[in-house]
Amino acid sequence: MEKNRFLHIEHEVKSLSPSYESWRDLVQGKEIVLDMGCGHGDFLIEKTEQYPECFFVGIEISRKRTAKTSHRLFKRGRQNYAVIHGDGEWVLKTFFPSKSVSEIHINFPDPWLRKRHWKNRLLRPSFVLQVIRVLKVGGRVFFVSDVEEYARYAVEVFRQFQWLHSVYPQGVVQNLYERFPTLFYQKMSPLRPINYVCFEKREQSPLEKV
Numbered sequence: 001m002e003k004n005r006f007l008h009i010e011h012e013v014k015s016l017s018p019s020y021e022s023w024r025d026l027v028q029g030k031e032i033v034l035d036m037g038c039g040h041g042d043f044l045i046e047k048t049e050q051y052p053e054c055f056f057v058g059i060e061i062s063r064k065r066t067a068k069t070s071h072r073l074f075k076r077g078r079q080n081y082a083v084i085h086g087d088g089e090w091v092l093k094t095f096f097p098s099k100s101v102s103e104i105h106i107n108f109p110d111p112w113l114r115k116r117h118w119k120n121r122l123l124r125p126s127f128v129l130q131v132i133r134v135l136k137v138g139g140r141v142f143f144v145s146d147v148e149e150y151a152r153y154a155v156e157v158f159r160q161f162q163w164l165h166s167v168y169p170q171g172v173v174q175n176l177y178e179r180f181p182t183l184f185y186q187k188m189s190p191l192r193p194i195n196y197v198c199f200e201k202r203e204q205s206p207l208e209k210v
Contacts, residue, residue: 005063005064006063006064006066006067009066009067009070009071009083009085010070010071010073010074011070011073011074011081011082011083012066012070012082012083012084012085013082013083013084013095014084014085015086015094015095023095024097026055026082027055027082027100030054030055031053031054031055031102032054032055032056032057032096032100032101032102032103033047033051033054033055033056033057033101033102033103033104033105034056034057034059034101034103034104034105035047035056035057035058035059035105035107036059036088036104036105036106036107036109036122037059037060037061037088037106037107037108037109037122038058038059038060038065038066038069038083039060039065039069039107039182039183039184040065040068040069040072040183041058041068041069041070041072041073042181042182042183043105043107043181043182044056044058044069044073044081045072045073045076045078045181046181047181048073048078048080048081049076049078052080053080054080054102055080055081055082056080056081056082057081057082057083057084058070058081058082058083058084059083059084059086059088059091060083060084060085061085061086061087061088062085063085066083066084066085069083070083088122088127089122089124089126089127089130092127092130092131092133092134093130096134097134098133098134098208099134099135099136099137099208100134100136101134101135101136101139102135102136102139102140103139103140103141103142104131104134104135104139104140104141104142105141105142105144106122106123106141106142106143106144107142107144107180107182107184107185108144108145108146108182108184108185108188109121109122109123109143109145109150110122121150121153123143123153123154123157125157125160128157128158128160128161128164129161132161132163132164132201132205133205133208135201136201137201137202137203137204138200138201138202139200139201140167140198140199140200140201141158141164141198141199141201142196142197142198143196143197143198144180144182144185144194144195144196144197145194145195145197146184146188146189146191146192146193146194146195147195148172148174148193148195150195151172151195151196151197152171152172154197155171155172155197158197158199159171163201163202163203163204163205164199164200164201164202165199165200165202166197166198166199166200167198167199167200168196168197168198171197172195172196172197173195173196173197174193174194174195174196175189175193175194176194176196177194177196180194
């Protein structure tokens with residue numbers, strides 16, 4: 001188990017703390033954008049500056065990375081963000097009511113390439129059900145990977161749910177951008193194509209009553 005060496009993290013929201021009690025007041029009426037597996041925060045650093053009217057939430061299972069992300073944002077004076085340490089599916093269930101999120105970004109998640117390890121992938125059906133629940137109608141989930149097999153797997157998983165529709169007719173688009181604000185993109189884009197997937201929630205689902 002990861003040792004908690006980061007007792008205080010700026011802008012952190014916890015499930016058992018005064019910060020959680022004021023969480024809904026903090027985000028109410030705002031355009032909420034989630035970064036699932038925010039790593040060291042490069043994506044959030046760029047987007048919080050680019051879209052100051054939005055409220056960004058970094059979600060990360062590693063507490064060390066959660067702390068680093070928040071520290072990098074805090075020292076740059078960003079105020080339109082929060083960080084949450086925990087498993088992605090649990091975080092969606094715990095912190096976000098139905099129809100409360102505008103965008104969900106999943107950038108370069110661990111592909112767990114061996115089939116016997118696929119159960120460890122973030123894109124489990126139970127996770128996607130939570131994505132559908134928390135997204136507003138018209139909200140989008142974005143998926144980026146340097147592993148084409150994983151990107152096509154993501155398309156297959158998303159297409160199992162009738163409320164999600166691919167924004168790209170072909171499902172996967174390669175090398176959509178000349179640059180992308182993550183460290184992993186900088187490392188991998190010179191070596192192989194980058195794959196982009198985007199699905200939009202086009203209609204209300206029964207899950208929103210959960």
